[in-house]
Amino acid sequence: MTLELSDPPAATGGVHRIGDDAEAIELARALAEDFALEARTRDQERRLPYAEVERYSRSGLWAITVPRAHGGAGVSTHTLTRVIALVAAADGSLGHIPQNHFYALEALRVGGTEAQQAFFYQRALAGDRFGNALAEIGHKDYRRRTTLRRDGAAWRLDGRKFYCTGALFADWIPTLAVSQDESGENSHLVFVPADAPGVQVTDDWDGFGQRVTGSGSVHLQDVHVQPEWIVPFKASFERPTTIGPFAQIMHAAIDAGIGHGALQALLPWVREHARPWVDAGVERADQDPLLVAQIGDVHVRLRAADALIARAARIVDAARRAPDEQSVARASVAVAQAKAASTRASLLAANKLLELGGTSATLNRHGLDRYWRNARTHTLHDPVRWKYHAIGNYYLNGRIPPRHGAI
Incomplete structure (x- = not known):
């Protein structure tokens, strides 16, 4: 079934701003207790947790790795893992869903420009969620086939992705793509608005576990991309x-x-x-x-x-x-x-x-x-x-x- 990105409930109200590591862990523990109450039903009915994800992100916990210099709590990695483990103990799917969101924030910290960091960190603090479109299936190698090509001053993106955990709940879908230039092939992490024309998110994950992670597929067809949404990826591993x-x-x-x-x-x-x-x-x-x-x-x-x-x-x-x-x-x-x-x-x-x-x-x-x-x-x-x-x-x-x- 193909879902329109307008189907999930719209974000409403403010987003809590977490101050430190102790508050993050205390809040995660409280949320986990609530998330556990209907975890069995969500799993058995394969009920995607839109309301729970909305509450989770608006708690401020999805912004805890935003650096203090940008207004976040800048929690330690130990605190982040404790938050994740507490939620995963209550519901494995909810524990997994924001993993790629935090991954995207780390990719920004390592490879993003100051302007990109300032913009996307503020979006995270405001409650925006980042999904992912990284993996591809159907091939025996790990070479990416999703392409990024120039279109005047902008870019165009085409490709198909799977295992896209969090994309169904996302405001932005960081997408791994390759481009060709005079220096050869380069890879990029492209922050694509989830409601951009040409983006189709499909709820086709039918694994017997992690049933409600929304880890379906993303189809990108001639998607218009602004240069400021493109973060170098290959350079972060060189x-x-x-x-x-x-x-x-x-x-x-x-x-x-x-x-x-x-x-x-x-x-x-x-x-x-x-x-x-x-x-x-x-x-x-x-x-x-x-x-x-x-x-x-x-x-x-x-x-x-x-x-x-x-x-x-x-x-x-x-x-x-x-x-x-x-x-x-x-x-x-x-x-x-x-x-x-x-x-x-x-x-x-x-x-x-x-x-x-x-x-x-x-x-x-x-x-x-x-x-x-x-x-x-x-x-x-x-x-x-x-x-x-x-x-x-x-x-x-x-x-x-x-x-x-x-x-």
């Missing part, structure tokens, strides 16, 4: 920058959040519904020693992932302050460690929710399967096997991880 590790650590936070949500669902289920195995010789599941031990294992692995994410966030922030080849490499490796741990912990927690919960935990009316479906789907975002390779290659051979825009 030198050491934190765009890559910053993007990846948010994915680790989403995974860890989904895992914590699964554990939070498992504990009351064991106390109230699960049965102990007959050989345990106890009356209640929460007294079954093997079951209790496995819950302890889940808890330890999630806390270990949290610790690695927190450590990686500190290293990312250090690299953001002083980016060079070594600092960015340390950040990339630290984030790879966090991503490896969060992937394993998230899948373990979601699997144990069903295994320890028993057969009744699989009944559709309970909706507990959504944690496994969300964890399994989101952890496929990028192959964790390559995280282990990057870590091993760095420590064994001193090889610096590659810099690229795969997010």
Whole structure:
């Protein structure tokens, strides 16, 4: 089904301005409690969360990475990951939706001009949401085929994108495109107004997990683009920058959040519904020693992932302050460690929710399967096997991880 971009409710009222890290975390915790109330229903009915996204962005949480120099809270990466994980624990889809919004703000910080930063940061503070049109499917390589071509003083954009998380809810759709000039092929991040003529956003995401992320497709046909909407992208990877590790650590936070949500669902289920195995010789599941031990294992692995994410966030922030080849490499490796741990912990927690919960935990009316479906789907975002390779290659051979825009 193709949706008109005028279908979602229009933004109304003011946008809260968050002052510091503590306020961001407190507000995220409160919102997450509310978002959790209908998370099962949204997932089962595949009900796109327009109202929740509107509330989420107008809370000011979508602007917390705007630098203080531009009027934002300029929160630490650690705070950002905590906000993301809190929301993802309540609803994996809502935890994921703003990831590319924050990615776009980081791309602006690294590669945008002062004028571009001033304009788009103010739009974020005013409540504008940035989606994404980055990935393309149907090809065996990662070469981008969406093209940006000159048209007098302006540009024209053509292409098809998929996995466009957040585009259905966006005011702007940052789009990765390539252009040709005398120096060869260059890539750009083009901030396209979502309601521009020639932009078509289609709700065709039908994955079994992360069902309501709105991760459908974007078709761009002869879209008129102003030069001031074009941010260099290739140049941001020809030198050491934190765009890559910053993007990846948010994915680790989403995974860890989904895992914590699964554990939070498992504990009351064991106390109230699960049965102990007959050989345990106890009356209640929460007294079954093997079951209790496995819950302890889940808890330890999630806390270990949290610790690695927190450590990686500190290293990312250090690299953001002083980016060079070594600092960015340390950040990339630290984030790879966090991503490896969060992937394993998230899948373990979601699997144990069903295994320890028993057969009744699989009944559709309970909706507990959504944690496994969300964890399994989101952890496929990028192959964790390559995280282990990057870590091993760095420590064994001193090889610096590659810099690229795969997010």
